[in-house]
Amino acid sequence: MTQRGNRRELLAEAAVEVLARDGGRGLTHRAIDREARVPEGTTKNYYPTRNALFEAIAHHLAERHVAALEALCENVPDDIGAEDVTALYAAMLGRMSGSARSHFLALFELHLEGVRNPEVRALLGEISRASVDTAVQLHAAVGRPMGRRGAGLLDAGMLGVALSALSLPADLVDDLGLDDTRGLTRALLSLGAIRDEQALEVLSDWAG
Structure with missing residues (x-):
């Protein structure tokens, strides 16, 4: 370089x-x-400019995220199982509020900027698409197919849980179990695995 x-x-x-x-x-x-x-x-x-700063950060995070997920997908073991996928997503969720905390806090700030900045929004789209593609591929590999809408729900759920864990008072995080990465991961994977129309029904019932 x-x-x-x-x-x-x-x-x-x-x-x-x-x-x-x-x-x-x-x-x-x-x-x-x-x-x-x-x-x-x-x-x-x-x-x-400030716009250039935000776009540089978004490009940097998108490039790293996409490259990491591409490497993951290229090296999926032949004997990978459903529990391995659960452990992988639990580790990802843990990293969001742990070793990769700065990157995910910056990512959340970028989501706010993306509301107003189309260039940042496009780069956030690259990050989300890579996450969705990875979820679809991993679930196909373990014989538990997941559609793109389910994978999108999983991705949004992961981000939402991480944001809550990072921004809410520690005692509330503990009370709500938002630090239970394994349990939360299982719940999010289960919801994401529901067929698209069933997922919409579940969310509609919950909102009602």
Whole structure:
């Protein structure tokens, strides 16, 4: 990778950390310069506007997410079972509020930005499509087919649970069992596995 490529990667990672820690209001060129420990003005030279900053973060996270899921799908073991898939999704859910906390906090901030920014929205779409494609492939591999709507429901549920676990008071998270990654994963996988029309009926009954 060229030196310029390395610098872009450095700035993108720093921008993720700033967005996760300080939110959209705190995402400034100077804050990223400080986080990346580069001379003042460096970030503005690469990403002149706030829109460019958000799009750079979205592109960085989308690229990493898609590459990781493609690698996962290319290396699915022949003997993978349903419990392996459950364990995989439970681990993913745990990472959202654990080792990958910054990336997922930044992702949630991007979802808010995506309401107004079509470029960010398109990149979030790449992330979601990769997650859906992966869920469909993994479930086909274990003989439990899941449609794209069910996989989309699973993806949205994972994000919603992670957001609640990260943003609600700790005692409420404990009371509601939102830290029970294994149990939550089983529930989300079960709901996602319901046929599309049945899933809609379940949600309609729940909302009513």
